[in-house]
Amino acid sequence: MGISLSLLKRTAVEVETFVQRLDGRVKFLYFIWASILVYIFYDFILNLIFIIVTLLLAIYARVAKPIAMTLLVIIVPWIAIATPILSLPLGFPWNKTIIYYIKFAGYEIPVYLEGLGWGITWPLRIGVCISTAMLFYLTTNQARLVATMFKMKVPFRFIYMLIATFQLIPLLVDEANTIFQAQLSRGLRTDVGIIKKLYYYLALVIPLTLSALNRVQIRAIALESRGFSAPVTKTLMYEAEFKWMDWIFLSTIIVATIVLAYVYITYGYSPIAGLEYIWG
């Protein structure tokens, strides 16, 4: 949770590179596009290429660190756990091609290609989805995010709910911290048994929830009093507009789509890794 909170609290000083200046819709398209493609193909090398391209963009935009950290925390351990369980003879039902034998305590343990491919490809698919989503999120500031959704005809009510959650989370976390400290000084400890821990958990979440609910009504009437429900088109202080850079990026995506479509038709779903699709 530590990383996620720091992601939610944006830094005040923002760098402005071409990645930040790209229209939010283009970056949004990029991550949807990449996410769909890695599900169409079944090729971990292709997945890796997507991740590398995304990381290069992220390095240029100076947001690579949180993305790399997230990949390290989620994807790397996942591969580390999944590949041995799936590729060793532990019952993964589609295992048939033995690619290697591990000699262990006088036994020869086979390693299967199907399980290994599966255990690497799937986490990397998610890795592509994570890194492209984060690239979009980290390089699109709130004003641009709102403008992007506004242009995509998302109802203002929904835009508000999304942004308000981003603002509420740090406020509630601060409050949770205060309550936590107060309960610590009243004898709460973290080195206790499970039941006691759950009891303490309740002692934290009950006051937190009640105070949050208390605020809901007043927030609602404050919004209403400020014309939130006025049946007019809202004015945004920042407008999303396509610039030449956006058209170039968009064209690149289109060209890449055509190339990949050709690759798919000619070489199939696993053009580089040459894996065989299993189930479904």
Added chain:
Amino acid sequence: MGEAVVKVENLTYSYPRRENVLVNVSFEVKKGEVLGIIGPNGAGKSTLCKALNGLVPHFYGGRIGGKVVVAGMDTMKHTVAELSTKVGLVFQDPEDQMSGLALTVYEEVAFGLMMLGFPREEIDARVRDAIKKVGLGGLEGRSPFELSGGQMQRLAIATVLAIKPEILVLDEPTAQLDPIGKFEVFSVIKKLAEEGSTIVVVEHEIEELATFADNILLLDEGRVRAYGSAREVLEKVDQLRKYGVDPPSVTELTYILNKEVGTDFEIPITIEEAYKIYAEALGVS
């Protein structure tokens, strides 16, 4: 004083779950006038404030009778959104009034205007003006949540000033603030009052209220117990006490002196007045 901006006639209201929160309430506020509303907790003061911009009854539902006309608009016939351009409402806790959409002071002030669909240039001009009025110049780029309580409440006032409402309604704007915060907010309110804004303010700090309110309305159990000029209402010490409201200390002191010692001082309602009266009585200038 000009025409009445607010006209409340026999306002009677029950929430869906609470009966007779307001009963037969009548008063009016003229242009440029400051009306103070006082009374014990649960008297219906907040409900009365919400009746002025249509939150009561539209938001809550319930049963309503009588008539509320604000800036020529019957609140029964207009939505809260329509009324929000005429009535600016400021609540107790400044944090709860923040839009949740703005990252900076500037954006927060702009929020209401954005919601109402004002053109961008107009928003910019009004926002700068409102921020200056409440003395937050230089803090435009700060996060609202980094401000002190007093600054945040002044920001809340700026957010409604930007809409240029015909009347400002402040519901206990200093209740949650520390002494410095209270001082900052009162300074802004006094300045606005001097500049001729029409204001309705619910306030527990009677001593402060006495210095800028033209009229005062004493509310208790949803009923108007006293209504008149600030002096008429505040000098009736027994009546205030009966309804659990602390009169200004100088007023109470003089009242007790007159009653118990038999002096015959004019009853002051502010420290300045008291100073004058006592200085005269003691023969010092």
Added chain:
Amino acid sequence: MPEEATVETVEVTPTGAKILAVVMIPTIAALNYVGGVLVEMLKAPIWGDTWATMLGTLISGFVVGAAGGFLYNIIMAFTVWGLPNWVWGFANVAIALITWFMMKMGWTDLKKPMTYIMAIILFGFIYPIFTTAISIGLFGGGPLWKPLPAAIYAAVLSSTGNFWLANYIQNVSTEVPDKVISYIISLIIASRVPKRFILAK
């Protein structure tokens, strides 16, 4: 005081519910998030990020609970979990639905054993069917990246050779404690929420 003249009154239908939902939904989403943060602080053995969805359903009805849970997942998907995880939003909708059903059936009394039995059946065993479908379809159905469920997964897989069963048991092993405890937490909190906040009928 003179005798009060009676004023004619009219009934007004409230319009506030819509805007209340607009604020309640982000609050539920944020509470889900903070619930998870507090679990980290206490190192408690649950995920802790669904009781707010259940609470939202108990006090404001199915739509608010489901939307709050969904929104939480969308935000997590955009920030840390990665895009495909937004489908877990549907898992939150399923949780809101089960909670709503339990509420309709009156299985909300913590003093009655029926509440626990149904919570274990619905949240512990029925709900994982749904999550298993998602985790296989979108995430490949490999082991989780937490050691204990992964060990359970490996054990079931090697003893039965059944890929789907391994996934299902892995999910049951995490959902039974987490969702049942979360449901109990949400019921305890709901019982302390003042009546005026309760919008659900």
